[in-house]
Amino acid sequence: QLLEAKASLSLAQAQHALQLQQAKAQINKMVPKKQFEQLQNTLREEQGKTQQLQESLQRQAEQTCRQLVRTQEEHKQLLQEAVEQVEGLEQSLRNAEAVLAERAAQLRDAQVQLSRNKLLIEELRGENRRFAMALQAAELKQKSMEENNQLLEEQASALKHLIGKITPASLS
Numbered sequence: 001q002l003l004e005a006k007a008s009l010s011l012a013q014a015q016h017a018l019q020l021q022q023a024k025a026q027i028n029k030m031v032p033k034k035q036f037e038q039l040q041n042t043l044r045e046e047q048g049k050t051q052q053l054q055e056s057l058q059r060q061a062e063q064t065c066r067q068l069v070r071t072q073e074e075h076k077q078l079l080q081e082a083v084e085q086v087e088g089l090e091q092s093l094r095n096a097e098a099v100l101a102e103r104a105a106q107l108r109d110a111q112v113q114l115s116r117n118k119l120l121i122e123e124l125r126g127e128n129r130r131f132a133m134a135l136q137a138a139e140l141k142q143k144s145m146e147e148n149n150q151l152l153e154e155q156a157s158a159l160k161h162l163i164g165k166i167t168p169a170s171l172s
Contacts, residue, residue, distance in 0.1 A: 005057040
């Protein structure tokens with residue numbers, strides 16, 4: 001719009017200069033008074049139009065300037081918001097990376113502990129098998145001892161019975 005207004009102003013000024021030259025040429029040819037007054041009126045009208053165009057151009061330039069300042073302020077604000085958002089995202093990313101590193105360390109520790117636990121479980125299973133075999137051997141030994149005890153008790157009972165029979169006979 002500013003360029004169009006400038007072009008209109010330049011055109012009007014060129015027309016004005018041409019009309020002025022024409023008016024001077026006509027005056028030099030001794031233009032009749034009525035025609036001279038008419039040319040002066042035309043000149044004043046053109047000068048008024050030129051003045052109006054200049055004022056309009058000035059208003060448009062000021063308006064464009066204000067709009068440009070507003071647009072620049074809006075862009076500056078948007079840029080500032082974008083920068084703040086990027087900074088916030090970078091901070092969030094750093095925080096997430098720190099949490100991720102911490103969790104990775106925890107997982108490594110847990111994996112080490114899990115490996116230790118598996119070894120302990122295998123050792124405990126081995127001990128459990130040894131204890132089971134020892135228990136089975138002890139049970140067999142106990143059973144054997146119980147059988148021996150039973151046998152001894154039977155023998156003791158038989159001896160008592162025999163002694164009980166022998167004792168009255170030897171007393172008589």
